[in-house]
Amino acid sequence: MSKYLRFKSFLVISALVIAFVSCSDDDNDPTPQPALDVVGIASNTAELSNLVAALEKVDLVGTLQGAGPFTIFAPNDEAFAQFLSANGFASLEAVPDDVLTQVLLNHVVSGDLGSGDLSTGFDLSTLATGAGGLNLSLSIDTSDGVKVNGSTVTAPNRKGTNGTIHIIDAVIGLPTTPVTFVTTNPNLSSLATALTTATPNNDFVTTLSGDGPFTILAPTDDAFAELLGRLDGFDSFDDFNTEQLQTLLATILQYHVVSGDAEASADLTNEQVITTLQGEDLTVRIEGGVVSFLDADIEQPANVAVADIVASNAIVHAIDKVLLPQEAVDALEGVLLSSITDIAIATPALSNLVAALVAANGELPTVLRGDGPFTVFAPTDAAFKAFLEANDFATLGDVPVDVLTNVLLNHVVSGANFSTDLTTGYVSTLSTSGPEETALSMFINTADGVVLNGGRANSGATVATADIKASNGVVHVVNGVIGLPNVVNHAIANPQFTTLVNALTTLTPATDFASILARTEGENEDGINPSFTVFAPTNSAFAALDAIPAEPTLTQVLLHHVVGGANVRSTALTPDGDTVATTLENDEITITLPGTGDNIADVQDGSGNNDIGITAVDVQATNGVIHVLNKVMIPNTTNNSN
Incomplete structure (x- = not known):
């Protein structure tokens, strides 16, 4: 054989080897690209035959074969059978096209979302239309698997060329009411209880399932926990155990409903006054893009935590505080406790303390509205005046911020210590000293009243008014500003x-x-x-x-x-x-x-x-x-x- 023929044979064999290896590599591709779009996947899934028939009936096949991408929560055949039976339809053909179209679109979300992309909340909107012409929201709950408006995902992540299908065990029905969202979101479970078992004489479920339209302000679980923490002697909704208290709770809930209008956050304006179902008004405040609502309570306004949760008959805004009408504030007099900050704001003799909290550290008022609990020894206006004069400061603004902050923290002790809890001895304040920021000590002497760090003659103070109970602790009004003690002061x-x-x-x-x-x-x-x-x-x-x-x-x-x-x-x-x-x-x-x-x-x-x-x-x-x-x-x- 000539050298030329041997060389030619070598080339042929090499080409065959390369081709074989190339094909072998293709066969071992660990992530083959899907060949079917979402409609194709549904058509090739036996338990989705009713879904495919429904899509064909209302001509949505072409839409879902588009570029997308789409995420489809796909009811299985059993889910469709239950849907038809529950709504009195003999077959899919009996469902009006306009109704079926909206029901199907309420299962479709723009974007390609795998189960790992889903999180608890109301971040997703479907292609169906809700209140105000906006797209309906979906309630996603990932606390135990994935639930969508209460329907459970049974087979996730069926990937197609233009999106993903998650098979679910129930049709997401319409209309979607505010009650649907409240009862399916784990962060609104307290509101669900308040609307149902805690107010047995009021049928809120029927009211909020009506035509509306409504604007609903929905307090979160944390908001209800904060309210219960402020109610002296109340630990849970079980403590609303009389008809009078249940009526009061219903009054509070009605104050969170606006009937006759479904207002998205973009439609609200600063200083807008809106009348609630309870009859009293709320005022809208918009600052720095944050939407909040002012009620009759002296506490902070209710800030919108999640805006524009769109139902069929309402727009829901989740808020971080339970709103109180004047009727409720009056009824709860003596029971409704304020935070330490708000007690100071409401007490004329503590106006300098409030000014000092703001001047020293913008976060201190918020800190003293927090959970605590705290014990605050609150200097009077006269005490602050004497402090400024003794230290040659004309105004609070002349006191260095770090000094003023530390002085104020020297009046705060962790825990709710009422006068009967105080004993002679040392406690640590929230004020600190040194590079290691060690907490300063305070000496409490209860031999004759309550004297702190030796009284005013030793840069200390004496309690003048004790035991003002707060929602997050207790306030004792004192007659002096408690200075930062040196070792001589302590001695x-x-x-x-x-x-x-x-x-x-x-x-x-x-x-x-x-x-x-x-x-x-x-x-x-x-x-x-x-x-x-x-x-x-x-x-x-x-x-x-x-x-x-x-x-x-x-x-x-x-x-x-x-x-x-x-x-x-x-x-x-x-x-x-x-x-x-x-x-x-x-x-x-x-x-x-x-x-x-x-x-x-x-x-x-x-x-x-x-x-x-x-x-x-x-x-x-x-x-x-x-x-x-x-x-x-x-x-x-x-x-x-x-």
Whole structure:
């Protein structure tokens, strides 16, 4: 054989191999392209024969063979049989074409959506026509599989060339009423209960299934939870357990219905007044594109959370608050609680507090409308005036925002603490200090009324009016603005430290401990850093001494109780071991965790005494932290700072 023939044979064989491999690759394509459009898929699916017949009857086949793409929720044959039976039709031929067309279009959505693209809500609109000439909405619930207006998807994701089919077990019937949407959306379950079992003497289902048209404002589950939280003594709809209360609830629900007009959000105008089925008016507010409704309640307006849910006879707007007419506000007097922010707004003597909340941090009014619960010690207008004068501020606007914010947060404690819950001792406020943003402490003294951080003479306050119950906590009106406490303020505030305070002031005038320990920034010429850890002996600890020493020795004793340049909280101590620290007196002390007996920790002082205990920890100030001692520490006076 010639070289030419051998070469030619090689080329032929190579071509055949390449062709074979190419065909083999095509055969192994893991994602072959669908060959049928959505109508073709339906036609080739045995359980969709009735759907195909219905599409042919009203000439929708051509439409759904178009470019699309379409998502079709396709009722199976059993679903169509149930639909015909329920509506008194002997066959598909008996269904009027205009009715059948709209029913079928109500199963078709523009776009190609797989089951993974679906989420709970009202984001989808069908090709059917609803109120106001708008496309009907669909209620999708993906909390357990996929449900569409209550129909269950039984076979998802049948892909075609121009869309996707999801087979469902029931025909999505018409008309679609607001009741359909309320009862099929898990976020409106409270409204469904309110419209039915909670108001047995009112047939809201029949009313809202009527011709309409209606505009429905539908409070979400969170909105109803917020309302129940504001009603003193109410935990659920079960507490509307008398005919009078059920009538009141029905009145509230009627205030959410506008009859005679189905208004889309685009049709609403700012300051528009609309009259409700209950008879009272609502005012529309539109700011920054947000649509809200103002009612007779002093709380925040109801904002539209989901707009333009289109039913056959209504347009529904989901809102984030239950609206209250004046009739309901009057009926609930003494029962309807306001948030802490709104109590302040409604109290003339707290107008400066409201102004301060706004000036300090635009989010604070919203925070104090939140769930909480909070305890707020609310300074009066006179208290704010005195605060501004004492600190040389002409107006609230002159106070640095970060300072004002921290001062206000120093009046807020977590939890709802009524006067009967308050006991003498320390609590943490929401105000913070230092780079680690450690919560500041507040000393509460209930020996004679309720005194906070030692009262006004010590930048504290006294409760003037207690126990104003709020929906999210409690307000106590106080006669002073509670300043940010330093370690000296904390020592003065606690009556257990009167001997210590006397020792730091009257008995050691040459050292001026009060000025040193009140310092909050910068080193003085003495080189002392203003971050202190103070070990504070109680009155009984001083009483155990044979005598309080004279000033030179007492000064060294007091310096032996202070560590400079460090805010050492209990969490920074060595667990199950020793922590050694050098005091301002220059002796070392050793702190051992855990303590013996009732001690949180044991302490050995500079003289070697090791029977000293820490009994309370972490009293946080702006410039340091205090730990309480049950004995006075004695330094080695031969080794001191002098």
